[in-house]
Amino acid sequence: xxxxxxxxxxxxxxxxxxxxxxxxxxxxxxxxxxxxxxxxxxxxxxxxxxxxxxxxxxxxxxxxxxxxxxxxxxxxxxxxxxxxxxxxxxxxxxxxxxxxxxxxxxxxxxxxxxxxxxxxxxxxxxxxxxxxxxxxxxxxxxxxxxxxxxxxxxxxxxxxxxxxxxxxxxxxxxxxxxxxxxxxxxxxxxxxxxxxxxxxxxxxxxxxxxxxxxxxxxxxxxxxxxxxxxxxxxxxxxxxxxxxxxxxxxxxxxxxxxxxxxxxxxxxxxxxxxxxxxxxxxxxxxxxxxxxxxxxxxxxxxxxxxxxxxxxxxxxxxxxxxxxxxxxxxxxxxxxxxxxxxxxxxxxxxxxxxxxxxxxxxxxxxxxxxxxxxxxxxxxxxxxxxxxxxxxxxxxxxxxxxxxxxxxxxxxxxxxxxxxxxxxxxxxxxxxxxxxxxxxxxxxxxxxxxxxxxxxxxxxxxxxxxxxx
RNA sequence: GCCCCCAUCGUCUAGCCAGGUCCAGGACAUCGGCCUUUCAAGCCGGUAACACGGGUUCGAAUCCCGUUGGGGGUACCA
Numbered sequence: 226x227x228x229x230x231x232x233x234x235x236x237x238x239x240x241x242x243x244x245x246x247x248x249x250x251x252x253x254x255x256x257x258x259x260x261x262x263x264x265x266x267x268x269x270x271x272x273x274x275x276x277x278x279x280x281x282x283x284x285x286x287x288x289x290x291x292x293x294x295x296x297x298x299x300x301x302x303x304x305x306x307x308x309x310x311x312x313x314x315x316x317x318x319x320x321x322x323x324x325x326x327x328x329x330x331x332x333x334x335x336x337x338x339x340x341x342x343x344x345x346x347x348x349x350x351x352x353x354x355x356x357x358x359x360x361x362x363x364x365x366x367x368x369x370x371x372x373x374x375x376x377x378x379x380x381x382x383x384x385x386x387x388x389x390x391x392x393x394x395x396x397x398x399x400x401x402x403x404x405x406x407x408x409x410x411x412x413x414x415x416x417x418x419x420x421x422x423x424x425x426x427x428x429x430x431x432x433x434x435x436x437x438x439x440x441x442x443x444x445x446x447x448x449x450x451x452x453x454x455x456x457x458x459x460x461x462x463x464x465x466x467x468x469x470x471x472x473x474x475x476x477x478x479x480x481x482x483x484x485x486x487x488x489x490x491x492x493x494x495x496x497x498x499x500x501x502x503x504x505x506x507x508x509x510x511x512x513x514x515x516x517x518x519x520x521x522x523x524x525x526x527x528x529x530x531x532x533x534x535x536x537x538x539x540x541x542x543x544x545x546x547x548x549x550x551x552x553x554x555x556x557x558x559x560x561x562x563x564x565x566x567x568x569x570x571x572x573x574x575x576x577x578x579x580x581x582x583x584x585x586x587x588x589x590x591x592x593x594x595x596x597x598x599x600x601x602x603x604x605x606x607x608x609x610x611x612x613x614x615x616x617x618x619x620x621x622x623x624x625x626x627x628x629x630x631x632x633x634x635x636x637x638x639x640x641x642x643x644x645x646x647x648x649x650x651x652x653x654x655x656x657x658x659x660x661x662x663x664x665x666x667x668x669x670x671x672x673x674x675x676x677x678x679x680x681x682x683x684x685x686x687x688x689x690x691x692x693x694x
Numbered sequence: 695g696c697c698c699c700c701a702u703c704g705u706c707u708a709g710c711c712a713g714g715u716c717c718a719g720g721a722c723a724u725c726g727g728c729c730u731u732u733c734a735a736g737c738c739g740g741u742a743a744c745a746c747g748g749g750u751u752c753g754a755a756u757c758c759c760g761u762u763g764g765g766g767g768u769a770c771c772a
Contacts, residue, residue, distance in 0.1 A: 666732090
């Protein structure tokens, strides 16, 4: 087999959808797996709906995920000359013809067909016409498609699909203003770019027979087709914003790692035995089309979180911090502060997203008096406990160096001399230090806070006088 | 309406192509337990599925047909 050439061909009409990203991923992985070429093509033939912002979002999303194209990005809007040339060829060969039917006439016929509950197809009025009602009458260009017989598509994931030609219109190739239409530009470009495998969402399956005819009309061999199942939300409908998030950049902003998205999306609709987590390198080595699922899958946000948590725990603290910098800054914490580096390992096993990681850091920031959670303070900062905290502070004051191991030793000694158990001091101490009942290990908390802040917070608790009101 | 696609635990899936090794395996979630200074993490265990109906076969989750359900398409959108 010669090296495959595949493409991701999004239209820049909105956010980069995770379903699209998965299609891009499968193309990219297929290319990597088989030593092929991955091409990015922006299908912006619809001038009305295409936006620069959307193009930027596509490029940004692809870069974030590390899926850089080997060729491109190509913009269809810059390739009109090619389309015009191929259109002229088709017109000359009879593969296409001019159609002077007006939109109004066609709409009327369509409405009539609907009224009579007939299947509407273009009736071929202009198939045999050589000229219009007047020399300057506007026209569209239509493909001359076979009216009987069938097309067979041997789809890699869907299997053998047979469609009757009688169902297809003579589709429009170019609009009245001469601009080419999607189904035509796709085929022209797939030929021009020597695409060998068309891997895309199965919402395009119905377009495929028309495109197969265009390949033939243009004298080209058809590529291999692989139609991927859709990605649905929990309600079984196509995933969209109403399900929370559907844009890849939204997931980035929620604190998911790019590797998490790649591993998760790859696994949604594809599998390799029972393996649940994949590195990018493994995906590139293992991925193939034969293990792609035929049925649609539901995007399971919960499992994504679990996977991201796993990934966060695996990362080296400094690598994790590198990913988390913008999220840390968003919590008004300087990512370069020395204590941040100390705190990362402590909050790391508790975070499922980078947002949670950054939030977990806030309890260590020195921002004046600790704000106690009312219920926690009331329950644990009893007079007895507060007295103990004062003594604890005195016991801890001389610890040197003030790291987790030495703090723990001093803490144990304190407990022993007072014949106390951790459960008597633990939670009061935690509330004094971070304001609530949940935190990393106390020894870690204290060493991260440092001697001064630790002692200050402990002594502040001693002076606490009950609920403010 | 018509056309096309799909169908294993709540969810992602293994098994299906080459029928028996499957009273269906893994993972997320959930429930219970262990660990434990809290919360996580980790470990152990439980609940939970072959959509339905017909065939074919000694034997079907696996093959065939139908039904039902879901999704997609039906543009001078992509």
